[in-house]
Amino acid sequence: MKRLILPGLLVLLVVFHINSQSNNPNYKISYDQRIKELLSKMTLEEKIGQFNQLSNPYHKTGPGIKSERNESFDEMVANGQIGSFLNVLGVDETMRLQKIAIEKSRLGIPLIFGYDVIHGFKTIFPIPLGESASFDRAVMEKSARIAAIEAAANGLHWTFAPMVDISRDPRWGRIMEGAGEDVYLGEQAAKARVHGFQGDDLSWDNTIAACAKHFAAYGASFGGRDYAAVDMSERMLREVYLRPYKAAVDAGVATFMSSFNTINGVPASGNRWLQTDILRGEWGFDGFVVSDWNSLGEMIYHGNVESEYDVGFRGVDAGIDMDMEGRIYINQVKQLLIDNKITISQIDEMAGRILLIKFRLGLFDNPYQYCNKQKEKELTMHSNHLSASRDGAKRSIVLLKNKNKILPITGKVKRIAVIGPLSNDKDAPLGNWRGNATPNSAVSLLEGIRNIAGNKYEILYSEGCRLLNNKENSFASPVLINNNDRSGFKKAVAAANKADIVVMALGETAYMSGECRSYADISLKGLQLELLREIKKTGKPVVLTIFSGRPLVLTDAVDHADAILNCWLLGSESGNAIADVLFGDYNPSGKLPASFPYHVGQIPVFYEQLSSGRPYDPKPDSLTSKYRDIPNAPLYAFGYGLSYTTFKFTDLKLSAEKISMKDKLTINVNIKNTGEYPGEEVVQLYIRDVVGNGVSRPVLQLRGFEKIMLAIGESKEVTFTITPADLAFFRLDETWGPEKGKFQVFIGNSSDNLPLKGEFELME
């Protein structure tokens, strides 16, 4: 009987913890007294031990550093020389190491176990970029909540997520890990994800510490090459790139990770202005900062310091508390203190910040609360988690094109041909930062279609061509594209000829985006475009589903497809979610979180442009800001996404024509479903600060969105509130705040479709 009741109870607990709200987050509680007492008992070596984070040597997520060293982790833990592990997971191993820390080390200080739980632990959700296309805060929070439940049940205390780096360069492989190009969407995603991981109380046994990364501006590297330098004005940094990190601090994020890049010549991991003055001084962050994987040691390669000793000094001085896998602090900090380069109070502050998070996690009260075999078994890949993954996945799909309303697939269709190298790929949808997912465990598109089609439709399948020549799927393996094997084309064309409609799956595998996976050419790789053209020649309607970790350049593909669904890498339930949309069980509602370039030469490509002195004019004889060979506009703009139904926006009302610096402005708008399907719409609010008093302002800035459901014929009023704080920027005198003057308001359903316009004035 007990066995039957328990899963039910656990379901209740899962649901309870997903929905619960409280006003007194434990992660704000201070543990000053207990930390002081503990520090007074710790030796210098034990304090330095807290700074040392080492990776499981069999599961490295970065280049090997000094892995040949004769280290005995067990001994080091017993000696208090390790404060944290990464890439060690599972109840058995975390419990074993934690026991050594608690029972064998002098003061019994618990370890903290960190892992990259980026978009799910075992149940995989859409990649963060894809999930951001849902424009749905609840969806983002829920996937992080469930990821935390599964990770915590597997012995983990800490995730290296969310990545809140804005990126306007789809060549950068890590664009998949963030919320895309926009400040406001980035802020909303950061808050939702931090709250999802951490819940209201970090000490619960199913919440984990989040980590806002990579501080700062990692997504703006030159040329979109990973690890390359970043150089930008302080205005751009503060108005765009820093804002989602600040939102994470406001949401109570427990930790930060410094980035690999230099910024304006100074490595972020040795940058006191960023890691201390701004993060702690201006924003009041009280958690700890971990370096990225040996990002301290890499300062030597940046050429700004000569030795590990100097690196140690720069790291401590900047305010980096924990050294990930670099072994710099464990080897250098003591000598730095002896030489009076750093002070004991700096060391105490660093150790204190790490201990604070361990306290908040409840590890001092019950170091084994995350070590529960029963929970590990019951909660990992719980069926509720899989259905949440399917739900989030279908909400993340973006309908880019739907000529002649060929979607959704209706009863008139009898035979469906499913074609393309990704159509039966069970691995690609998991993405590369896939937690502890089982390889090849996603529902493929073909399986999803079969699951829904049942006996109603006949399904023909043909791969058409292979995307890769190698089947190797590892962190470092090169991706060898198939550029010459067309042997499958004939069978694919034959399948298309027999079918009433063709559904193709093209794009990227899991390992074509992510860390160290930048590409200069981001169009469809290998023979995919050629295959698409051959299939289109059959004259059959073609639905193209695109799998990718980034916005691809689809310009050459668009005319060969009647409908296009951008399906990102959607996680464990990918195929089922896509099938839900194909057959109309779910009406697509996703919107692009990043512009899809018309041509790679437009990059960086984003809507929040500053106005030019010679704004775009397509006339050939006009001397204005434009390309001579391609349009300025992207192929698909930020915020764009179609639905099976249509919506009409009317009745824009502003509560006042003028507001003071202490007022709020209320904006109301009416939206009506004017089409033939019930559906959701993302109502988007943009502003433009008409005159910036000495500073140029962007032509459009997203400052609000609401996703609403409307039945056929139904209307709803949506209300937005704008405060002067929403209008703030980095002013000419380098202070932060709003300036009086005129503002325009735009409402619509994409940054390039804003039918309603209003105006108000901000007064002193």
Ligand code: BGC
């Ligand atoms: C990545 C981080 C990640 C870390 C640990 C680094 O290479 O940049 O995002 O958290 O490895 O896996």
